[in-house]
Amino acid sequence: MSNKLISMQEAVAKYTWEGMTFAHGGALPVGSDCIAFFREMVRQGVKGINCISNCNSHGTNLLAAAGGIARMEVGFSGLEVYGFANGLRRAVESGKTILEDYSNGGIPIRVMGGALGWPFVPTFINYGCDQAWCSADDPDNYPNEKKIPEVTDPFTGKKIGVFKSIQPDVAVIHVTMADEKGNAIMLGTEWSRFELSRAAKKVVLQADYIVDTDCMRQFPNLVRIPDLVVDAVVYWPMGVWPACSTGIYDSDEEHFYAMNKMLKTEEGTEEYIEKYVKGYNTNEEFQEVIGKDKIEKLTNTATAFLMDPYRKWIKSDAEVKELMERR
Amino acid sequence: MDYTKNEMMAIATGREFKDGEICIFGVGLSMLAGFFAQKNHAPNLIAFTEGGVYGSTPVGGLPWGIEDNRISANATSFTNAIDALCMLVAAGKVDNAVIGAAQIDKYGNVNTTGIWESGAQPWKVGKYMLPKVRLNGSGGANEIAVGAKKYLIMAAHQKKRFTEKVDYISSPGYLNGGNDREKYGFPGGGPSAIITNLGILKPDPVTKEFYLDAYFSFSSVEEILENTGWDLKVSPDVKVVPEPTEQELENLRAVDETGSLRKK
Numbered sequence: 193m194s195n196k197l198i199s200m201q202e203a204v205a206k207y208t209w210e211g212m213t214f215a216h217g218g219a220l221p222v223g224s225d226c227i228a229f230f231r232e233m234v235r236q237g238v239k240g241i242n243c244i245s246n247c248n249s250h251g252t253n254l255l256a257a258a259g260g261i262a263r264m265e266v267g268f269s270g271l272e273v274y275g276f277a278n279g280l281r282r283a284v285e286s287g288k289t290i291l292e293d294y295s296n297g298g299i300p301i302r303v304m305g306g307a308l309g310w311p312f313v314p315t316f317i318n319y320g321c322d323q324a325w326c327s328a329d330d331p332d333n334y335p336n337e338k339k340i341p342e343v344t345d346p347f348t349g350k351k352i353g354v355f356k357s358i359q360p361d362v363a364v365i366h367v368t369m370a371d372e373k374g375n376a377i378m379l380g381t382e383w384s385r386f387e388l389s390r391a392a393k394k395v396v397l398q399a400d401y402i403v404d405t406d407c408m409r410q411f412p413n414l415v416r417i418p419d420l421v422v423d424a425v426v427y428w429p430m431g432v433w434p435a436c437s438t439g440i441y442d443s444d445e446e447h448f449y450a451m452n453k454m455l456k457t458e459e460g461t462e463e464y465i466e467k468y469v470k471g472y473n474t475n476e477e478f479q480e481v482i483g484k485d486k487i488e489k490l491t492n493t494a495t496a497f498l499m500d501p502y503r504k505w506i507k508s509d510a511e512v513k514e515l516m517e518r519r
Numbered sequence: 520m521d522y523t524k525n526e527m528m529a530i531a532t533g534r535e536f537k538d539g540e541i542c543i544f545g546v547g548l549s550m551l552a553g554f555f556a557q558k559n560h561a562p563n564l565i566a567f568t569e570g571g572v573y574g575s576t577p578v579g580g581l582p583w584g585i586e587d588n589r590i591s592a593n594a595t596s597f598t599n600a601i602d603a604l605c606m607l608v609a610a611g612k613v614d615n616a617v618i619g620a621a622q623i624d625k626y627g628n629v630n631t632t633g634i635w636e637s638g639a640q641p642w643k644v645g646k647y648m649l650p651k652v653r654l655n656g657s658g659g660a661n662e663i664a665v666g667a668k669k670y671l672i673m674a675a676h677q678k679k680r681f682t683e684k685v686d687y688i689s690s691p692g693y694l695n696g697g698n699d700r701e702k703y704g705f706p707g708g709g710p711s712a713i714i715t716n717l718g719i720l721k722p723d724p725v726t727k728e729f730y731l732d733a734y735f736s737f738s739s740v741e742e743i744l745e746n747t748g749w750d751l752k753v754s755p756d757v758k759v760v761p762e763p764t765e766q767e768l769e770n771l772r773a774v775d776e777t778g779s780l781r782k783k
Contacts (some may be wrong), residue, residue, distance in 0.1 A: 218600070220585060220586040222582075222587045223570070223584060223587070224586070246600070267657065267658065267659075268655060268656050268659075269654075269656040270655030270656070272585070272587075273546050273581070273584060274583065274584075276653075284649070284650065285649055285651075285652070287649050293632055293656050293657065293689075294657070295656075295658065295659065295660070295661035295662060296569060296600060296604055296657070296659040296661075296662065297600060298657075300599070300605070301601065304601060316665050316704060316705055316706060317605070317661055317662050317665050320694065320700075320702065321628075321661065321664075321688040321691040322689065351703070351704065380572075380588075380597055381568070381591075381597045381599060382570075382598065382599040384601070387601065438586075442587075443584070443588065445583070448583075493588050494588065494589075494592035495588045
């Protein structure tokens with residue numbers, strides 16, 4: 193099938209289920225994660241998710257606060273300058289979410305191993321420290337010798353640690369622009385999105401823009417995610433809000449703090465979900481929830497010039513709608 | 520001269536960066552110290568972020584994160600974490616870096632993962648106890664600790680932070696001291712200094728135990744000893760760190776546009 197556009201609701205219904213291994217991002221807390229996809233997961237009441245997270249984001253912070261994350265393997269669990277992630281922190285401190293710690297390089301290396309089809313990858317990182325010796329899955333065992341086992345380098349005889357590779361069931365990846373077939377361009381750092389797109393069994397893209405395939409033919413070197421590894425494409429403008437999408441909108445300082453403050457308590461979380469998760473059905477309504485003035489302010493970004501070479505291929509909302517109907 | 524303890528800490532950290540070094544900074548204080556150095560005395564310092572944002576400087580204020588648009592607006596290259604954090608940092612190609620710490624011990628081992636009930640070290644008694652306080656985890660600090668040729672640790676000097684043993688080693692310093700790092704074959708050299716809001720600690724070349732090397736004009740050896748949770752050794756040549764010059768303060772404040780370090 194060459195047209196892979198589906199709605200956000202369909203994507204969450206089809207590609208998430210209890211007990212699955214769900215990878216996302218792979219971005220930093222303030223960077224390009226599929227936050228809108230997480231909102232829809234919360235809306236549909238998805239539970240029992242095993243997350244593979246390069247980093248926590250407001251997406252995982254929200255899903256954890258709503259009780260949806262059973263287990264999380266993660267490199268960084270905060271919100272950078274915005275502080276600690278209150279929703280996730282509450283879930284971990286109360287024992288609702290089991291958190292297995294790695295580092296920001298550890299998760300991408302394990303995903304790369306999965307992408308290459310290797311069972312394990314040698315490593316110095318996360319080795320010789322408590323990321324290796326402590327396992328939340330096997331707590332009675334310290335120092336743990338199974339989480340990052342030690343092996344002997346057959347060439348030198350020296351010791352080195354090994355990571356277990358990961359092949360997630362599904363990866364949901366935010367991209368700046370995609371065509372309807374799933375070719376995608378990411379502006380800004382990729383973090384671990386390239387290897388994630390090759391490691392996961394199913395790949396769903398959340399895109400800020402849908403562009404014509406001619407755009408990909410003009411910049412083929414930048415298409416790091418080609419259509420053949422992609423299963424579905426969801427068009428969702430402002431989908432990273434309140435974090436930033438390089439070239440399109442800045443991080444929303446006010447909402448970032450407000451959201452994290454609300455996720456600190458059960459009541460606040462319910463209130464947040466009522467207003468910012470259940471408060472819309474369509475993307476138009478979602479943008480109304482954010483507010484026209486706010487969107488204008490956020491899209492007035494110093495990175496906007498990065499989008500200039502691609503603008504002529506951007507499809508309008510009406511054109512995307514037509515493509516979805518033709519599917 | 521009027522300046523804050525945090526400004527002194529940032530300047531003391533910035534002075535450790537030399538011109539031409541390849542450096543990696545995290546968000547917040549670390550980035551301020553680094554870009555201060557670049558503006559003040561190290562114009563050819565090469566900085567990049569762990570996600571692979573190259574050639575850029577902050578635009579419109581201090582970035583909210585290391586992938587934020589404020590650090591992406593004038594980049595010359597965007598790559599990814601395997602490239603920047605693994606191939607450059609973890610593999611040993613970076614000269615200098617800064618990491619933070621919620622807890623730190625006398626061998627420079629850093630905890631940024633969680634605080635458990637005091638003294639219980641629950642991971643070590645055979646059961647996983649939930650953390651009293653869950654912190655942010657390692658982020659890219661583990662790669663810096665393992666791979667950077669040298670790096671600095673920046674932390675507020677408080678007795679509860681400077682402990683005999685950390686609850687969790689997120690980023691390995693010299694582990695149990697001496698040659699203990701060698702067991703693991705880490706490419707990097709380990710922490711070269713701990714810079715606090717009261718003074719500077721350096722590792723003994725043989726035992727790798729951190730001792731007090733210098734204090735600030737507003738602090739004292741006594742104050743530092745009172746705020747350190749282990750029996751801190753003091754260098755026989757302990758000295759006072761030179762105060763910030765007017766030029767240093769001017770350059771730091773130009774980088775710290777929002778005045779985050781000026782709050783007392």
